[in-house]
Amino acid sequence: MTVSRWWLVLPLMTALPVLAQTATLLRDSELKSEPFSNASRVTAMKAKQTIEVGERRGGWYQAKTSTGQTGWVRLTAVLLGSGQAKGDSGLASTAQFLQSGRSGSSGVTAATGIRGLDSADVVNAKPDPEAVAKLDGLQVGSDETRRFAAEANLSSQKIGYQPAAGK
Amino acid sequence: MHLSLTRIISSWGAALLLLAAGNAHADLFGGLSKALQESGNSKAAKIGSVLNTSKSAFGEVSEEQERDIGRQAAAVLFGAAPPLDNDALQRYVNRVGNWVALQGERPRLQWRFAVLDDNDVNAFAAPGGYVFITKGLLLTMQSEAELAGVLSHETVHVLRKHHLAAVQKGARLDLAGLAAGQAVKNDQNRAQLEKLTGGFKELYSRGLDKEDEFEADRMGIVIATRAGYDPYGLPAVLQTLGAMNPQDGALAFMFKTHPAPALRLERLAPLLTKLEPYAAQPAVGGRFAEQLATLKK
Numbered sequence: 001m002t003v004s005r006w007w008l009v010l011p012l013m014t015a016l017p018v019l020a021q022t023a024t025l026l027r028d029s030e031l032k033s034e035p036f037s038n039a040s041r042v043t044a045m046k047a048k049q050t051i052e053v054g055e056r057r058g059g060w061y062q063a064k065t066s067t068g069q070t071g072w073v074r075l076t077a078v079l080l081g082s083g084q085a086k087g088d089s090g091l092a093s094t095a096q097f098l099q100s101g102r103s104g105s106s107g108v109t110a111a112t113g114i115r116g117l118d119s120a121d122v123v124n125a126k127p128d129p130e131a132v133a134k135l136d137g138l139q140v141g142s143d144e145t146r147r148f149a150a151e152a153n154l155s156s157q158k159i160g161y162q163p164a165a166g167k
Numbered sequence: 168m169h170l171s172l173t174r175i176i177s178s179w180g181a182a183l184l185l186l187a188a189g190n191a192h193a194d195l196f197g198g199l200s201k202a203l204q205e206s207g208n209s210k211a212a213k214i215g216s217v218l219n220t221s222k223s224a225f226g227e228v229s230e231e232q233e234r235d236i237g238r239q240a241a242a243v244l245f246g247a248a249p250p251l252d253n254d255a256l257q258r259y260v261n262r263v264g265n266w267v268a269l270q271g272e273r274p275r276l277q278w279r280f281a282v283l284d285d286n287d288v289n290a291f292a293a294p295g296g297y298v299f300i301t302k303g304l305l306l307t308m309q310s311e312a313e314l315a316g317v318l319s320h321e322t323v324h325v326l327r328k329h330h331l332a333a334v335q336k337g338a339r340l341d342l343a344g345l346a347a348g349q350a351v352k353n354d355q356n357r358a359q360l361e362k363l364t365g366g367f368k369e370l371y372s373r374g375l376d377k378e379d380e381f382e383a384d385r386m387g388i389v390i391a392t393r394a395g396y397d398p399y400g401l402p403a404v405l406q407t408l409g410a411m412n413p414q415d416g417a418l419a420f421m422f423k424t425h426p427a428p429a430l431r432l433e434r435l436a437p438l439l440t441k442l443e444p445y446a447a448q449p450a451v452g453g454r455f456a457e458q459l460a461t462l463k464k
Contacts, residue, residue: 021410026429037443058446059399059439075402076436079429080410116287116303117248118420119372125246127364132241134250135279135297138257140265142274148262152311152451154395156270159445161389162438164381 023053023061023078031071035060042071053078228331230295234277237295240330240367241279244291244299247371248283251302251462257282259458263311264298264318270393271326280318288408289421290317291371292324294331302462303417307407311451315394316401320387327386329379334366374424381426381434388435388442397450398442405432 031042035057045051045065053061056075063073140148149155228236251257257280264280276296283289286303293299298321300314308314324330374380384401392398409428411418425431 026433037440056399056403058397059402059443074436075399075406076432076439078406079432080406116417116420117283117285117289117301118287119423121247122243122372123368125243125368127239127242128245128249129238129242131245131250132238132297135241135281136277138254138261138279138281139277140258140261142265142269145262145265145269149266149395152454153449154266154451156395157393157445157448159389159393159442161386162441164385164434 020052020054021080023051023063023073023080025049025051025073025078027077029073029077031063031065031069031073032060033071035062035072039072043069045073051078053080228328230276233328233331234295236331236334236363237293237297239363240293240371241297241299243364243367243371244283244293244297245281248285248287248301251282251284253282253461255461256458260300260305260314260318263314264322267315267319267390267394268296268322270319270390271322273326276325278322287417287420288411290321292321292330293367294325294328296325298322298325304404305459305462307411308404308455308459309450309452310397310400310403311455312391312396312400312449313404314400314455315391315396316388316399317404319390319394320383320401322390323383323386324375324379327379327382329375329383330367330370333370333375333379334363337366337369372424377426381431384431384435385438388438392442392445392448395448397448398439398445400450402432402435402439405435 025045025047027047029045029047031045032039033042034040043065050066051073052064053073054064055062057072059075060072061075061078062070063078064070260282261278261280265278268274268276268278273296278296278298280298280300282305283299283301285301286306287301288304288307289301290304291299298318300317300321304317305314308317388398388401391400405428408418408421409432413422
């Protein structure tokens with residue numbers, strides 16, 4: 001059916017394959033026909049609405065609404081995930097992000113998953129100056145660095161910093 | 168006199184001095200150096216000698232001092248998570264890191280980048296040009312632009328001396344504690360060095376100020392874009408992190424010490440619109456995938 005066929009095209013179009021995934025709109029946004037801000041509007045979408053996103057092109061994700069309309073949505077207008085694949089943690093935590101400004105549980109240890117590097121590991125760390133000294137063996141010269149960049153067609157641009165929003 | 172006292176109190180070296188001694192005495196730093204040499208730790212002795220030279224430059228931390236302070240901080244991080252034993256990948260991350268560091272205001276620093284052998288998702292910086300990324304964070308990434316975005320963010324912490332300022336601030340808070348009547352240890356000199364290490368342990372476990380993180384995001388995406396990468400590398404990483412289960416233990420420490428990914432994206436949104444003309448710059452997926460393949464073996 002059309003739904004599955006639409007997603008089948010995606011892996012062929014993308015250099016960085018991203019699986020189709022659910023996303024939640026952070027604010028009222030427009031679905032655009034092309035990944036450009038001056039492209040025509042397909043439809044208006046509401047904050048907290050759930051959509052599906054696929055390929056990223058620049059600052060845009062290819063997107064599909066629950067009513068089947070397709071187009072492009074700004075990367076910064078959505079948050080990937082909806083909670084459907086993760087029990088009840090996803091949507092609740094999206095709301096938590098927006099309200100508290102902090103994500104995840106407030107404690108250091110998590111309820112599930114493997115506990116990794118945390119505050120206690122840092123506090124109890126026995127400093128390892130030898131490992132730091134070894135880093136000097138990884139020194140990269142600026143000629144080598146520039147050659148490395150050129151191999152990937154990376155060229156320097158002159159761009160100024162931007163002030164924080166509202167300042 | 169009043170002005171110079173203010174300057175002394177605001178300086179890093181003098182803060183340590185006052186911490187241990189309660190009254191300023193010029194010989195103390197020399198004493199620290201001597202005590203450390205006696206302890207047989209030449210690296211630590213070097214720290215002492217650098218602090219010794221700070222007598223003449225109380226106001227600002229010199230680049231050499233910053234480097235040695237950074238070495239102490241880096242040693243703490245390596246004590247918590249060892250470097251990954253994969254020279255090819257370490258060299259690759261250093262090349263990407265050096266390339267983005269060349270786009271910042273301190274291109275001549277001896278930048279060092281290291282992958283930590285840890286499945287947690289996190290990245291760190293230390294004064295003087297040290298940047299760390301965990302294996303766990305690397306494995307969530309899809310392109311070199313994403314790696315460059317994270318490394319650029321970390322280089323900003325060094326460019327803006329966020330950690331130095333935070334540790335200095337912490338030392339002042341400790342000063343107040345000492346004045347309130349804390350016991351002064353017998354081995355004052357050793358205590359000074361422990362203060363430095365302890366200050367970084369405390370800082371890394373607590374994290375930087377949220378505004379420092381926002382600034383690192385804001386300047387970091389400009390630096391990555393200057394380096395010729397797709398500007399959306401860091402935002403894409405933030406999206407990935409935001410989509411991961413926040414109950415995942417591998418995220419807990421990073422989430423505890425950084426603002427939420429959604430808030431960080433929100434703050435970046437207006438700037439990203441301005442970087443739109445560079446959105447077609449390469450993300451460099453192929454080379455990145457080849458390098459990561461060595462990690463997944």
